[in-house]
Amino acid sequence: MDVNIDEKLGTLTYKADHHHAHIKIRNESVCQTQCKDKACTAICPAKVYVWEAGQNKLVVSYENCIECGACQMLCPFDNIECDMPRGGFGVQYKYG
Numbered sequence: 001m002d003v004n005i006d007e008k009l010g011t012l013t014y015k016a017d018h019h020h021a022h023i024k025i026r027n028e029s030v031c032q033t034q035c036k037d038k039a040c041t042a043i044c045p046a047k048v049y050v051w052e053a054g055q056n057k058l059v060v061s062y063e064n065c066i067e068c069g070a071c072q073m074l075c076p077f078d079n080i081e082c083d084m085p086r087g088g089f090g091v092q093y094k095y096g
């Protein structure tokens with residue numbers, strides 16, 4: 001089945017909890033100096049992680065996260081800390 005991720009994301013509504021970043025990079029220097037492939041930038045379906053080569057920085061747009069859990073599992077350095085958002089915040093799935 002061919003599912004367009006942008007369409008899929010369009011079925012979600014998101015109430016961002018701007019006071020609480022639920023994704024934290026444990027050690028940014030690991031991303032900068034040890035991680036060649038930057039797997040998080042490729043695997044996140046919501047494009048939360050963007051590597052800014054010019055700034056040598058991983059930009060994390062945590063508001064876009066759909067809480068699939070993939071980044072935490074696939075970061076080869078176990079460098080992503082992810083607390084699910086507090087009650088009432090985060091992803092709300094709409095069915096039908």
Ligand code: SF4
Pocket residue numbers: 025030031035037038039040041049058074075076077078079080
């Ligand atoms: S995969 Fe992990 S170590 Fe690599 S850039 Fe992403 S968060 Fe950093």
Ligand code: SF4
Pocket residue numbers: 023043044045046047048064065066067068069070071072
């Ligand atoms: S949990 Fe999923 S959607 Fe959220 S940042 Fe990680 S890979 Fe992206």
